[in-house]
Structures are given as structure tokens and as C-alpha cells.
Amino acid sequence: MSEKKLVLLLENVDGGYGDSQILTDINMEVHQGEIVVIIGPNGAGKSTAMKSVFGLLNLTKGKVVLNGKDITNMPPEKVVHEGVCYVPQTANIFPSLTVQENLEMGAFIRNDDFKPRMQEIFELFPPLYEKRAQPAGTLSGGQRQMVAMGKALMLEPQILLLDEPTAGLSPLYQSEIFEIVKQVHAHGTPILMVEQNAKQALAIADRGYVLVDGKNKYHDTGAALLADPEVGEMFLGGGKAATISKRKPATANAKTKTTPKSKSKTTSKANSKSGIKKPLPKKVKDPSLKKKSTTTKKSGA
Amino acid sequence: MFEFINFYFIPGLILGCIYALGAIGITLTFGILRFANFSHGENMTIGAYFAYTLVSLFGMHPLLAMPIAMALTAFVALGVDRYFYRPFRSSPSIMLVMASFGIMLMAQSIIQFTWGTQVKTISPGIQRPIKLFDYLMISPKHLIIIACTLVLVFIVHYLLTYTKTGKAMRAMADSPELARLTGINTEGVIRTTWIIGGGLAAAAGVLLAIDTQVQTLMGFQLLLPMFAAAILGGIGKPYGAIAGGLIIGVAEELCTYPWIGTEPLIAPNYKAGVAFAIMVIMLIWRPSGLFKGKVF
Numbered sequence: 001m002s003e004k005k006l007v008l009l010l011e012n013v014d015g016g017y018g019d020s021q022i023l024t025d026i027n028m029e030v031h032q033g034e035i036v037v038i039i040g041p042n043g044a045g046k047s048t049a050m051k052s053v054f055g056l057l058n059l060t061k062g063k064v065v066l067n068g069k070d071i072t073n074m075p076p077e078k079v080v081h082e083g084v085c086y087v088p089q090t091a092n093i094f095p096s097l098t099v100q101e102n103l104e105m106g107a108f109i110r111n112d113d114f115k116p117r118m119q120e121i122f123e124l125f126p127p128l129y130e131k132r133a134q135p136a137g138t139l140s141g142g143q144r145q146m147v148a149m150g151k152a153l154m155l156e157p158q159i160l161l162l163d164e165p166t167a168g169l170s171p172l173y174q175s176e177i178f179e180i181v182k183q184v185h186a187h188g189t190p191i192l193m194v195e196q197n198a199k200q201a202l203a204i205a206d207r208g209y210v211l212v213d214g215k216n217k218y219h220d221t222g223a224a225l226l227a228d229p230e231v232g233e234m235f236l237g238g239g240k241a242a243t244i245s246k247r248k249p250a251t252a253n254a255k256t257k258t259t260p261k262s263k264s265k266t267t268s269k270a271n272s273k274s275g276i277k278k279p280l281p282k283k284v285k286d287p288s289l290k291k292k293s294t295t296t297k298k299s300g301a
Numbered sequence: 302m303f304e305f306i307n308f309y310f311i312p313g314l315i316l317g318c319i320y321a322l323g324a325i326g327i328t329l330t331f332g333i334l335r336f337a338n339f340s341h342g343e344n345m346t347i348g349a350y351f352a353y354t355l356v357s358l359f360g361m362h363p364l365l366a367m368p369i370a371m372a373l374t375a376f377v378a379l380g381v382d383r384y385f386y387r388p389f390r391s392s393p394s395i396m397l398v399m400a401s402f403g404i405m406l407m408a409q410s411i412i413q414f415t416w417g418t419q420v421k422t423i424s425p426g427i428q429r430p431i432k433l434f435d436y437l438m439i440s441p442k443h444l445i446i447i448a449c450t451l452v453l454v455f456i457v458h459y460l461l462t463y464t465k466t467g468k469a470m471r472a473m474a475d476s477p478e479l480a481r482l483t484g485i486n487t488e489g490v491i492r493t494t495w496i497i498g499g500g501l502a503a504a505a506g507v508l509l510a511i512d513t514q515v516q517t518l519m520g521f522q523l524l525l526p527m528f529a530a531a532i533l534g535g536i537g538k539p540y541g542a543i544a545g546g547l548i549i550g551v552a553e554e555l556c557t558y559p560w561i562g563t564e565p566l567i568a569p570n571y572k573a574g575v576a577f578a579i580m581v582i583m584l585i586w587r588p589s590g591l592f593k594g595k596v597f
């Protein structure tokens with residue numbers, strides 16, 4: 001992966017809202033052709049990390065680089081012009097506009113003919129074609145998520161940021177959204193996505209980052225994280241994972257010193273070795289969590 | 302029956318048309334710029350005075366003067382936005398409300414200073430009502446008002462439904478934050494909002510002047526019913542504002558009909574209270590209005 005072009009880089013980023021600092025020394029990379037997943041407990045700062053790319057919060061330190069261009073603290077309307085499209089976690093469609101109008105708004109900054117692109121989007125999301133004349137707010141949750149993604153894809157972005165695209169959806173829709181993410185990726189768009197649904201997300205991810213308390217905690221290939229027992233206990237315990245993370249383990253974890261190193265080196269080797277072996281906080285509810293962490297073997301992607 | 306239609310329903314409709322045109326601007330600024338614009342009435346007043354000036358200086362027909370007055374008022378609205386509202390773009394909306402209140406007072410003084418406080422008129426004198434079906438009577442100026450409103454509403458409908466900027470306006474009324482994330486040119490949308498809101502307010506002012514007369518507080522006096530119309534329709538919903546305006550106009554007039562006995566149900570002097578009552582009831586019972594608008 002290191003030979004792939006670096007699309008997005010967050011380097012030692014600190015940032016937050018107003019006076020409150022949320023992110024501390026965040027490092028992240030997305031390369032051409034990758035799906036990168038961010039997981040972590042509620043309130044860990046996953047959405048905030050994503051917003052930092054999009055100029056939605058004040059970065060006090062570090063930098064954000066897109067395709068070699070420094071876009072640190074660039075306002076969102078400019079970031080869009082740089083080819084980054086972002087689907088927020090909530091309020092990500094215009095409910096009173098029709099499905100088709102939502103897609104048109106997605107193409108707002110395009111001055112060329114975007115009809116063919118819209119056709120492609122409708123092919124990717126067939127249910128949207130049938131409902132194209134309906135106000136998007138009347139659609140089901142899954143279909144609204146499709147509208148949100150379709151709207152973002154209208155620009156044929158350099159990179160797509162998705163914040164919990166499957167949150168609150170039925171399992172059927174969740175799988176469908178993951179399928180679509182794979183398809184979009186197969187068409188060559190790198191994707192950075194936050195997911196609660198860690199198991200499914202890591203399964204399709206090239207790499208994953210675990211954020212805890214606003215800091216990088218683990219970082220490895222998707223497969224390696226899936227195989228890592230610690231990560232497994234924390235986030236992948238089937239139905240339990242969701243329950244645990246909903247209970248805000250972030251606070252419990254807050255006290256632990258964070259991985260001193262997770263400076264992501266561009267080489268996967270460095271990555272898999274470094275991040276993974278921090279002892280877990282004692283406070284986490286599940287007793288099994290305290291068992292010795294094992295090194296993730298790098299299951300080369 | 303015909304008396305009811307001729308003297309209550311039609312005047313209510315006329316009033317409703319004027320409210321509707323004014324309320325569209327209020328609801329758009331409310332939805333897109335997120336503040337209650339107290340100076341909106343002054344856009345009406347100044348539009349009427351622009352038309353009066355054109356009519357009295359050049360002997361123009363009021364209907365010819367109307368589009369020019371609309372353009373001039375839109376220009377004024379853009380200027381006010383540039384110098385008084387834009388600096389507050391990221392401030393809490395209460396600051397904008399207070400700014401608009403100040404602009405309202407300033408504009409009233411400027412209007413009084415420029416044109417004097419004397420009542421003026423631009424209507425083409427007494428006209429004989431046109432009789433339809435023997436009993437139905439409607440005066441030509443009322444026909445003009447209804448026709449102008451229909452044309453303007455159609456234009457607004459076209460803009461909002463079929464143009465890129467119009468769709469972006471509705472998008473921004475839905476969610477300004479998402480509009481920004483989507484790359485929508487929000488400043489451009491805001492300018493269009495002022496052009497449409499200011500222009501329609503001026504049209505409402507000219508039509509009111511044609512119906513009655515030109516005076517310095519004419520817009521201010523309609524502010525309350527226009528707000529009531531915007532709230533009744535649902536904040537940020539232009540079609541709601543149109544419906545709300547018509548409903549409130551008609552309701553105000555119908556309340557003066559002698560429904561019980563021979564006395565008006567509500568003395569005409571108090572009919573402004575009807576709009577107020579409707580507004581309060583809506584805010585309590587269904588704050589999102591008839592068309593599911595924003596709730597603040």
C-alpha cells in the first residue's frame with residue numbers, strides 16, 4: 001500500500017470546538033484505492049476527526065493534506081472544490097427537496113452536464129430512481145442514507161468521507177450499504193468511513209484506526225484488527241459490542257495513557273507493529289478485557 | 302350571499318394577496334438567514350414610495366412603475382444586507398433581529414424625511430366596479446391586484462422549482478449547514494433571497510398603495526399579519542406563506558361579518574387582532590405551521 005498514492009493525510013492534528021480540545025495528535029492516512037475505517041467508542045472523536053478534514057473545526061496543531069495540497073482549516077465550501085465529499089452522521093439530506101433535487105444539489109459546483117453521472121447514481125441505487133420525484137424526507141432511513149451518499153457521489157470526489165452510514169438501519173440495509181461502499185470503492189474512489197458496525201466495516205476495510213478519547217489507539221489492516229482479541233473484545237463482540245460502546249467506555253478509557261507512538265508510518269509494517277499492543281484499561285466493564293493483549297500478527301491484506 | 306362575497310370575501314382576498322406577497326419574503330429570510338426581519342415592512346413602504354415618485358414625476362402608470370420599484374427595492378435590500386446584516390452572518394440570530402429592528406426605525410425616519418408624512422395616492426381615481434353574473438361586483442383595481450399576485454406567485458414558483466438557485470434556496474432553508482458542506486454558494490443564495498423578498502415586498506406595497514394610499518407606516522402596520530401568515534404557513538415555506546397570507550386576509554375580513562345578529566362579529570377596528578390570535582394559536586398548537594416549517 002505504501003506505493004499507492006497518498007490521497008489524504010492527517011498529521012499530528014489537534015483540534016476541537018471552541019475552547020474544548022477533542023482531538024490530540026491524530027494521525028491518519030488514506031491512499032488511492034483504499035477503504036479506511038475509523039472505529040471507537042461513542043464520543044471518542046470519530047466524527048470530530050472527520051470534521052477536521054472538512055474544515056468544520058478549529059485545528060490548533062498539525063496539518064491536513066489532500067493530494068499533496070495543504071488544506072488545514074480550509075472552510076468546507078472550499079474543501080468541496082478540492083474534491084472531498086462528506087456525508088455527515090446526521091442531517092445529511094435536504095428533506096423537503098425531492099430525491100433528484102438532492103442529487104442536483106450534490107452537483108451544485110459542477111457546471112458541466114451531470115446527467116450521465118446522475119444516471120450512474122440511479123444505477124447504483126435503483127430504489128432512488130423509482131422515488132426520484134418524492135421529497136427525500138419521506139423515504140425510509142436506508143433510502144435516505146442512499147440519497148446522502150448519492151448526493152456526495154455526484155461530484156465524482158477524490159475521496160469520500162462517510163460518517164456512520166449504517167447507523168440506525170436494519171441489518172438488511174446495513175449489508176446493502178456496505179455493498180454499495182464496496183462498489184463505490186471498486187469504481188476507484190478511496191473511502192474514509194466511521195462505523196459503529198465494526199465487524200462488517202473492518203471486513204471490507206484495507207486499514208482501520210481505533211480512536212479512543214480523541215487519540216489514535218490502534219492502527220492496522222482491517223483483517224489484523226478483526227483478528228486482534230483486544231479490539232475484538234472492545235468492539236466486535238457481536239451484539240455486545242454495540243452495547244458496550246453505547247455505554248461510553250470512552251470515559252473509562254480516558255485515564256489510560258495513550259499509545260505514545262501511533263505516528264503512522266507510511267509502511268504497513270511499522271503500523272501493525274506499533275499501535276496494537278497497549279494494555280487495556282482495567283475499568284472497562286467486560287472482565288475478559290483484561291487478558292493479556294497479544295500482538296496482532298500482520299495478516300497482510 | 303352576494304353581499305357577503307362582494308364586501309367581505311373579496312376584500313379579504315385582496316388583503317390576503319398583499320399579505321401573501323409580503324410574507325414570502327419574511328418566510329424566506331426566516332428560513333435561509335435564520336432571523337425574523339422586522340424591517341421587512343419598510344421594504345413594502347419604500348417600494349410604494351418609489352412607485353409614487355415614478356408616477357408623480359413621469360406620469361407613469363402604477364403598473365409600469367411597479368417592476369421598477371421592485372428592482373429599486375431589491376437593490377436597497379441588497380445594500381442593507383451588505384452593510385448591516387452580512388457583518389453579523391455568524392452571530393446569534395438575536396443580533397440580526399435587533400439589527401433589523403434598528404433598520405426598521407431608521408428606514409421609517411428616512412422615508413418620512415424624504416417624502417414627508419402626508420398621505421399620498423397613486424390609484425387611478427374612483428373606478429366603477431365590474432359586474433359579473435349580475436350581482437358579483439369587483440372593482441378593476443382589485444382585479445389588477447389579484448392578477449399581479451397570480452403572476453408574481455407563478456414566477457416565484459417557477460424560480461423555486463425549476464432553477465438551480467431556487468432549488469439551492471429551498472435546500473438552504475432545509476439546512477444551511479448541509480448546504481455549506483455541499484458546496485452551495487450560500488452568499489449567492491442569500492443575495493437571491495433579498496432580491497426576491499425585497500422585490501415581492503415592494504410589489505405588495507405598490508398593490509396596497511393602488512388599493513388604498515401611500516403613507517409612511519403602511520408596511521409597518523402589515524408586519525404583524527405578515528408574520529402571522531409566515532408562521533401559519535410554516536417558517537421557511539414560501540407556499541405556506543402564500544396560503545397563510547390568504548387565510549389571514551380572508552379571516553380578518555370575515556370576522557367583521559355580522560355572523561350573529563346584525564352587528565359585526567368583531568368590530569373592524571379590532572380585526573388586526575385576528576391575525577395575532579391566529580399566530581398565537583398556531584405557535585401553541587402547531588408551531589411548525591400548516592406546511593411543516595422550521596420550529597425555532
Ligand SMILES: Nc1ncnc2c1ncn2[C@@H]1O[C@H](COP(=O)(O)OP(=O)(O)OP(=O)(O)O)[C@@H](O)[C@H]1O
Pocket residue numbers: 017020022040041042043044045046047048049089
Ligand atoms: N459541535 C460540538 N460542539 C462541542 N462539542 C462537541 C460537538 N460535537 C461533538 N462534541 C464533543 O466532542 C466529543 C467527540 O464527539 P464525536 O461526535 O466526534 O464522537 P464520535 O466518536 O463521533 O461519537 P458517536 O459514536 O456518538 O458518533 C464528544 O465529547 C462530544 O461531546
Ligand SMILES: [Mg+2]
Pocket residue numbers: 046047048089163164194
Ligand atoms: Mg459520530
